[in-house]
Amino acid sequence: MDEQTRVEVRQAAGRTRRPPGKPTCIRFAAMGKGELPTDAESGSLELMLEVTEPDGQLAVWFDDEWWAEVIARWANLPVTIHITATPSALLHPVTLHHLEMLQRVVPRWRKVGHAYPSEITSTDDVETLAKSLFDEVRFIDAPSPHTPPSDRRLPKPGIEELFGNIRRAQARLDKTRPILVRIPGPGPAHERSRATDAVPGLMAASE
Numbered sequence: 001m002d003e004q005t006r007v008e009v010r011q012a013a014g015r016t017r018r019p020p021g022k023p024t025c026i027r028f029a030a031m032g033k034g035e036l037p038t039d040a041e042s043g044s045l046e047l048m049l050e051v052t053e054p055d056g057q058l059a060v061w062f063d064d065e066w067w068a069e070v071i072a073r074w075a076n077l078p079v080t081i082h083i084t085a086t087p088s089a090l091l092h093p094v095t096l097h098h099l100e101m102l103q104r105v106v107p108r109w110r111k112v113g114h115a116y117p118s119e120i121t122s123t124d125d126v127e128t129l130a131k132s133l134f135d136e137v138r139f140i141d142a143p144s145p146h147t148p149p150s151d152r153r154l155p156k157p158g159i160e161e162l163f164g165n166i167r168r169a170q171a172r173l174d175k176t177r178p179i180l181v182r183i184p185g186p187g188p189a190h191e192r193s194r195a196t197d198a199v200p201g202l203m204a205a206s207e
Contacts, residue, residue: 023080030054030086034061036073044078051095056087058094067098071106080110085140090115091128099133113137113178116144117159120166130169134178139163142185 023044028034030050047070051062081102083089090113099111113134120126129137141159163180170176 028059028061030059032059032061034059034066036069041074041077044080045074046080046082048082048084050084050086050089052086052089052092054087058092062094062098064101067101075106078108079106080112083111083113083134085114085116085119085144088119090119090137091125091132096128096132103133110135114140114183116140116142117162118144120162126162126165126169127173129178130166130175131173132178136177136179136181138181138183140183140185 023046024041025046025048026037027048028050030053049062051059053059083095089095102109102111111134113132113136115137117139120129139159139162159182163182166180
């Protein structure tokens, strides 16, 4: 192969290379049915789970049977699970139970929690979070929209104090996770390509 041919081959190969695609992001709404998409997925996934309803009740689909279906479908893919900032979702006993199951069955899946600082209301909450199996928790540095207006005026620890309390608890427990991340208010916006509980035939709009 002469030099000109080698150059043409390299150029042709360069034209066929594509940058890695963004993860496919799928949202499961608390008030939905938890139905998995019908088409097959490939590449990395981000599953945005709204696991509690506006009144704090657990979504009816968020159970062992649903997880069994999810794991059977995507066990071999890189998946990030997001527990979104719905009322009482972060430290709900059922959420923590499912984190333990995921750690046993699909330990390579990443588990990310989202919450407002006001969700952590006691020393017990701090200890529970410090020893939880989240890889990362993203705190939205803003008043929670789920807090009654009368309660929003009550003094609460700042996010720096909260982070300090959690990190001291982690040090006592010899834990390095979850990593704590501050998200400026009004909160994170997660792009998604579609939502499984959207109206059929309509694409979900970006947040």
